[in-house]
Amino acid sequence: MPxxxxxxxxxxxxxxxxxxxxxxxxxxxxxxxxxxxxxxxARAKLADLLPALANARAAAELRRADPIRRIEILAERxxxxxxxxxAKDLTAQATALRAAAADEERRRALLATSDEEMLAExxxxxxxxxxxxxxxxxxxxxxxxxxxxxxxxxDLEAAGDGDGE
Numbered sequence: 001m002p003x004x005x006x007x008x009x010x011x012x013x014x015x016x017x018x019x020x021x022x023x024x025x026x027x028x029x030x031x032x033x034x035x036x037x038x039x040x041x042a043r044a045k046l047a048d049l050l051p052a053l054a055n056a057r058a059a060a061e062l063r064r065a066d067p068i069r070r071i072e073i074l075a076e077r078x079x080x081x082x083x084x085x086x087a088k089d090l091t092a093q094a095t096a097l098r099a100a101a102a103d104e105e106r107r108r109a110l111l112a113t114s115d116e117e118m119l120a121e122x123x124x125x126x127x128x129x130x131x132x133x134x135x136x137x138x139x140x141x142x143x144x145x146x147x148x149x150x151x152x153x154x155d156l157e158a159a160g161d162g163d164g165e
Contacts, residue, residue, distance in 0.1 A: 009063065013056045020049055068097045119145055120152045127156065 006014070027042035058077075062070055075090035110118075119141065126137050142149040 007063070009056070010060060013053075013060050016049065016053045016056055020046060020053055023049065068094050068101065071097065115145065116148050116151060119148045120155060123149070123152045123156060 003010070023042050023046040027039045027046065030036070030039035030042060062073060065073060071090050071094040075087045075094060078084075078090060079087035122141070123138070126134050129137070138149065138153075
């Protein structure tokens with residue numbers, strides 16, 4: 001039973017696949033009964049259907065793909081068709097979109113990070129800097145985030161005490 005929410009294109013694809021399967025079964029059955037002419041006709045009809053079926057499957061793949069994958073599919077097809085400039089441009093677009101998606105994910109992760117967590121990470125990095133630069137950075141951060149810096153420094157000191165320093 002077809003999916004009631006399926007698009008007309010998906011319904012057509014399902015019908016084409018069912019027809020192809022039926023033609024293949026018919027040809028096999030006809031061969032088994034030594035009805036070679038019927039088998040040849042069924043296989044000929046199947047051969048006529050296969051290019052349209054391949055196009056319908058390719059269109060369905062494009063419809064279902066996310067935007068980045070859609071561009072990758074188009075790039076693959078362009079390369080297969082010998083359109084190397086188009087393939088290169090589409091691949092560059094896909095790479096740029098993938099990088100933008102990764103940047104957006106990092107931005108969302110940063111937005112989900114609390115000020116104290118970010119400050120603790122910054123202070124951990126600051127610990128590796130030369131003393132003069134470290135003092136300047138801590139002083140600047142302390143003027144902007146006095147409570148958070150105090151807590152972060154206490155946490156760092158507590159972690160340092162646990163290391164046997």
